[in-house]
Amino acid sequence: MGKDKLAYGDFYEYQYERAPWCCIYVGLTANESHSFRDVFTHFAESYDIHKVVKHYKTYSGPGCANYMSDHVACSAFCIPTASIMAYHDRPETAELRLQSLQSGEWDFAFGEYCFWPTNASRIIAEEPDLVAPYTGCIHMVSYDKQYSPKDFKMQAELLERAVRTNWPDRPVEAFIYEGNKPSILISPSRTGPLP
Numbered sequence: 001m002g003k004d005k006l007a008y009g010d011f012y013e014y015q016y017e018r019a020p021w022c023c024i025y026v027g028l029t030a031n032e033s034h035s036f037r038d039v040f041t042h043f044a045e046s047y048d049i050h051k052v053v054k055h056y057k058t059y060s061g062p063g064c065a066n067y068m069s070d071h072v073a074c075s076a077f078c079i080p081t082a083s084i085m086a087y088h089d090r091p092e093t094a095e096l097r098l099q100s101l102q103s104g105e106w107d108f109a110f111g112e113y114c115f116w117p118t119n120a121s122r123i124i125a126e127e128p129d130l131v132a133p134y135t136g137c138i139h140m141v142s143y144d145k146q147y148s149p150k151d152f153k154m155q156a157e158l159l160e161r162a163v164r165t166n167w168p169d170r171p172v173e174a175f176i177y178e179g180n181k182p183s184i185l186i187s188p189s190r191t192g193p194l195p
């Protein structure tokens with residue numbers, strides 16, 4: 001039964017406390033959503049991360065991953081930057097960020113975008129007021145206790161590098177929680193402080 005759930009991206013039965021997770025963000029133009037998905041799909045295929053079967057007739061739980069490996073669950077998607085900003089600008093965002101760091105809870109980070117840096121969704125790094133219309137988001141969490149935080153971090157860094165390689169002129173931001181401490185991978189073109 002559990003393996004069937006994993007085939008559909010439902011990894012919650014295997015989730016454990018203080019599992020490593022990461023959030024990666026890059027600003028996109030209106031016509032770059034397909035290329036963003038292609039970049040992630042190419043990366044995923046290279047690391048044995050497969051697209052899941054989508055079949056929700058009887059599922060009513062939390063959001064499922066759209067890519068899975070034997071160790072990690074991933075969601076890769078594009079969203080209007082205005083939607084992320086609406087979440088991020090709420091007064092409780094700073095509290096959710098602190099709570100995520102203290103408890104290791106990834107669902108706040110994924111669902112509330114509380115680790116989205118305000119400088120992440122830019123088309124041109126030198127123009128801080130020029131916000132990209134869309135943001136490419138990659139959320140990844142480990143669901144395999146045997147998968148070390150070191151290996152998870154290495155995979156997250158490789159993924160961040162793949163995104164940066166395809167959008168070298170954009171700020172690409174990655175926030176990695178290693179199970180006990182956070183790491184922030186900063187794009188060379190980064191402008192301004194993290195929120």
